[in-house]
Amino acid sequence: MSSPETPIRIGIVGTGFIARAHAEAYRRVRDLGTGRPVELASVASRRLDNARSFADRHGIRDAMDDWRGLVGADVDLVDVCTPNDSHVEIAGAAIDAGHDVVCEKPLGRDATEARGLADRVEASTRRLFCVFNYRFVPAVALIAELVRSGEFGDLHGFRFDYSQDWGLGEGTGWKFDGVAAGSGSVGDLGSHAFDLLRALVGPIDWISARTTTVAPGRSVDDAFVSLVTTVGGVSGTVSSSRVVPGAKNRLALEITGTRGAVSWNLERLNEITVVRETPGGFERTTRLVTRSADPSIDRWWPEGHVLGWEAAMFGNLAAVIETLSGRADWWALPPADHRDGLAAALAVDATLASAADATAGAATVAPVGGES
Ligand SMILES: NC(=O)c1ccc[n+]([C@@H]2O[C@H](COP(=O)([O-])OP(=O)(O)OC[C@H]3O[C@@H](n4cnc5c(N)ncnc54)[C@H](O)[C@@H]3O)[C@@H](O)[C@H]2O)c1
Known part of the structure; x- marks a missing residue:
C-alpha cells in the first residue's frame, strides 16, 4: 500500500486534443493538491519530436516514441488518449503489467472489445476509469x-x-x-x-x-x-x-x-x-x-x-486521483x-x-x- 504522500506518477499516451485536456487537468489536480500528490512523469506518442514538444509545453518530465516504453516502467497510472482502435491493446497491456488505467471513451470499438478489457480488469487488482467527463x-x-x-x-x-x-x-x-x-x-x-x-x-x-x-x-x-x-x-x-x-x-x-x-x-x-x-x-x-x-x-x-468545458475534465481526473487515494466520497457521481x-x-x-x-x-x- 502506497503512503498518502507517495506521488501517483502519470504516463499519458497520445498528444492530440484530449491528451492536451488531460495534461491540463492533471496540472490543476497537482497544483490544488487533491488526494495524493500527482507527478506528470511521461508522455508517449508515435513521434519523439511530438512527444517532446508536448512534454515541454505541459511540464511532463519524460517523452518517448512508443507507448510500450511506459508499460512496466516507472509510472503508476497509464492514461490512454489515443484513437479507439488502440484502447484495448494499450489499456489491456497496462492493466496486465500492474498499472491503474484511465482510458478515454469508448472503452473499445464495440462491446466485444470492451467486455474483453473489462474482464482483464476484473481479473486484476488494478482499477480502470473510463472518461465520461460530463x-x-x-x-x-x-x-x-x-x-x-x-x-x-x-x-x-x-x-x-x-x-x-x-x-x-x-x-x-x-x-x-x-x-x-x-x-x-x-x-x-x-x-x-x-x-x-x-x-x-x-x-x-x-x-x-x-x-x-x-x-x-x-x-x-x-x-x-x-x-x-x-x-x-x-x-x-x-x-x-x-x-x-x-x-x-x-x-x-x-x-x-x-x-x-x-x-x-x-x-x-x-x-x-x-x-x-x-x-x-x-x-x-x-x-x-x-x-x-x-x-x-x-x-x-x-x-x-x-x-468552461475543461471544468468537467478536471473534476473527472481529480475524482480518479481521489478514488485511488481512498477519498472519493466527495463527488455527486463517481468516476466511470x-x-x-x-x-x-x-x-x-x-x-x-x-x-x-x-x-x-x-x-x-x-x-x-x-x-x-
Ligand atoms: N471525453 C471527451 O470529451 C472526449 C473528447 C474528444 C475525444 N475523446 C476520445 O479521446 C480519444 C482521442 O481522441 P482525440 O480527439 O484526442 O484524437 P486526436 O486524433 O486529436 O489525437 C490522437 C492522438 O493519439 C496519437 N496516437 C495514435 N496512435 C498512437 C499510438 N499507437 N501510440 C501513441 N500515440 C498514438 C496521435 O498521434 C494523436 O496524438 C478518442 O478515443 C476519443 O473518443 C474524448
Whole structure:
C-alpha cells in the first residue's frame, strides 16, 4: 500500500486534443493538491519530436516514441488518449503489467472489445476509469442530486441528444474510419449520452434505433435516433449527430417526472432549468449553478464566476486521483469505471444492431395515398 504522500506518477499516451485536456487537468489536480500528490512523469506518442514538444509545453518530465516504453516502467497510472482502435491493446497491456488505467471513451470499438478489457480488469487488482467527463459538470452533478432526492416525483420520461456539426462536408481523419473508430456518432457522442442517462435515470434495457449516413461513401454513421427504456421502466429518446448545422457541442438533456422536470445543455453548461410544482401550478426557473453550496463549486470561483468545458475534465481526473487515494466520497457521481465503459459499449452495440434490422421494434404507417 502506497503512503498518502507517495506521488501517483502519470504516463499519458497520445498528444492530440484530449491528451492536451488531460495534461491540463492533471496540472490543476497537482497544483490544488487533491488526494495524493500527482507527478506528470511521461508522455508517449508515435513521434519523439511530438512527444517532446508536448512534454515541454505541459511540464511532463519524460517523452518517448512508443507507448510500450511506459508499460512496466516507472509510472503508476497509464492514461490512454489515443484513437479507439488502440484502447484495448494499450489499456489491456497496462492493466496486465500492474498499472491503474484511465482510458478515454469508448472503452473499445464495440462491446466485444470492451467486455474483453473489462474482464482483464476484473481479473486484476488494478482499477480502470473510463472518461465520461460530463458526469463532472457541476450542473449535471446538481441534477443527479435533485433526481436522487425525489425532487421531480416519479420519473416517466427523458430526452438526451448530443449534436455537433463538424461531420458536414468532407470529413477526414480516423473518426470517420469505421476500422479505427468502430462507429461514427453512436460510439463517439452516443456513448456520452447513454452514460449520462444511465448515471442520472438508471440502467438501460431496451433500444430501438435508426442510423443515418449523410456524407456519400462514409463508412460510419453520421447520426442516430433511438427509443430507449430503462430497467426501472422509464422511456424516452436518445440521439446524436455530427451533421446538425450550427450545433457545436450541444449535449442536451431533459428528465421529466410527476412533480417537475429538469433540463440542461452543454453549450450553456453553467445553467439548469428546473420546473417545480407549486400551489399555483408548475413554475419554471433557470439559474446559474455557481453558488458555493452547489456541487463541486467550492473548488472553483466565487458565485457567478462561470466555468468552461475543461471544468468537467478536471473534476473527472481529480475524482480518479481521489478514488485511488481512498477519498472519493466527495463527488455527486463517481468516476466511470470499466463496468460503466462496458455498459455504454453495450448500448452502442444494441443501437447499431437495432438499426441494422430495419423492422426491429417497428410498426409501419399506412400511406394516405397520393403522397410520395
Ligand atoms: N471525453 C471527451 O470529451 C472526449 C473528447 C474528444 C475525444 N475523446 C476520445 O479521446 C480519444 C482521442 O481522441 P482525440 O480527439 O484526442 O484524437 P486526436 O486524433 O486529436 O489525437 C490522437 C492522438 O493519439 C496519437 N496516437 C495514435 N496512435 C498512437 C499510438 N499507437 N501510440 C501513441 N500515440 C498514438 C496521435 O498521434 C494523436 O496524438 C478518442 O478515443 C476519443 O473518443 C474524448
